[in-house]
Amino acid sequence: MTRKELIDQIKIKKSFLCVGLDSDITKIPKHLLDLEDPIFEFNKQIIDATHDLCVAYKPNSAFYESLGAKGWESLSKTEKYIPENIFKIIDAKRGDIGNTSKLYARAFYEQMNFDSITVSPYMGIDSVTPFLEYEGKWAILLALTSNVGAMDFQLIQTVKDNKKIFEKVLSISKKWGNDENMMYVVGATQAEMLKNIRDIVPSHFLLIPGVGAQGGNLQDVAKFGLNKDCGLLVNASRSIIYASSGMDFAEKARQEALNMQKEMAGILEKSAVL
């Protein structure tokens, strides 16, 4: 999916919501467990209930890998089931030497047909560029994550220009691609930091996890992160997909997604995006 197509979808749906399909076999409603592929069935019903409210889905590969080859099948079926006009992110946090990253690209861009993959920046340029060589596909680099461990290395101050490591990741890596094939992960728990981040990458899309269950605030994220093309994909996983553990899980997921979409529509209508 191209940048323009993504922005068009955001304008049409008045939403920059990404639904995280962190579908855990130990957490999905019990009545699904007798089905042949409970995880796919769960995802299918979540997608059916929310696809008009969000512009992206983001399965996290760990949840599928934890089920072995069967989980990999569920992931592949889920990717195929996501409607064409929705941006498909595989949250896999991959990254390896150039020749090996190429194979990860093959896995998620050819074997499956995701639009984008999250990538860990630690191994540098050749671990990232193989994901940029596909027309209309994207690498989404971890910059500042929303977990407690983000403190350990991402915030370390560097010598030359007194920048933090995550700022070096932004300023160095943005030269490897452009705002049509790269995005960045920036945790919502650090919303005030979005201001500095926008100074470094004014036009790139940012994928923002941590709104909802992890405690981030949508208004703050928009205040500091929105740009003229929106430039944000805000992810919510658990708060939507586990809104209920009963028969009504999809309906409740829709309600949660709708609440977020309405708030987003309000934000977009007050902005220059629409």
Place this chain on the structure above:
Amino acid sequence: MTRKELIDQIKIKKSFLCVGLDSDITKIPKHLLDLEDPIFEFNKQIIDATHDLCVAYKPNSAFYESLGAKGWESLSKTEKYIPENIFKIIDAKRGDIGNTSKLYARAFYEQMNFDSITVSPYMGIDSVTPFLEYEGKWAILLALTSNVGAMDFQLIQTVKDNKKIFEKVLSISKKWGNDENMMYVVGATQAEMLKNIRDIVPSHFLLIPGVGAQGGNLQDVAKFGLNKDCGLLVNASRSIIYASSGMDFAEKARQEALNMQKEMAGILEKSAVL
């Protein structure tokens, strides 16, 4: 596998060789392609031909994922086929927020039965500790990698104590576990840096890729990296598994592995390890 068991195997075999099973469907001998599971068949014959010469096998998950669910099956069968007394590393370079890293641990330690997994340090403590909570299992953290992109972030100088980022990774992360559940990846192309690394982590095992096809030198690695328990696992992938693309591929792989094992035996015999 415990540290003691690994050291015992190194002494018995006079080897600290790890064979990297980077088994690429486009590179394995053509005569295998008609079989039902060519990748597993290739690995099986490589393992049969080399298991008395090495102490570890390291499949890289990218090669298997690039084949979809079928590749995942080949990986799982390969893990099961590796003999009990050999250390099993899944080179997956994973790492995510705590709850999600737990699922990667479930994937590789429970669904499969690897002894260890390579982990990217970027997301910090909670992305790593879930891999340390299994008796006899190990996290192998990326510190200094052997690729060109290692220059981008790993070598950046930090403010407080003028250390490089990879040195901060070593000094900070070693407190999360100990030398019985953590190892570090250090590329052989930077052998002289092993001296400084040994100052920070004198007793930890180091997994050294980049000997062979990537140009690293075994004598240099041993000179700067060997400790009293050996403390090294030196990996070779392409130089062994693709030594021949003909019917004799396993035999030629054995010859390459034997050459390395002999050199390692020479190194160990001159050291205090045996």
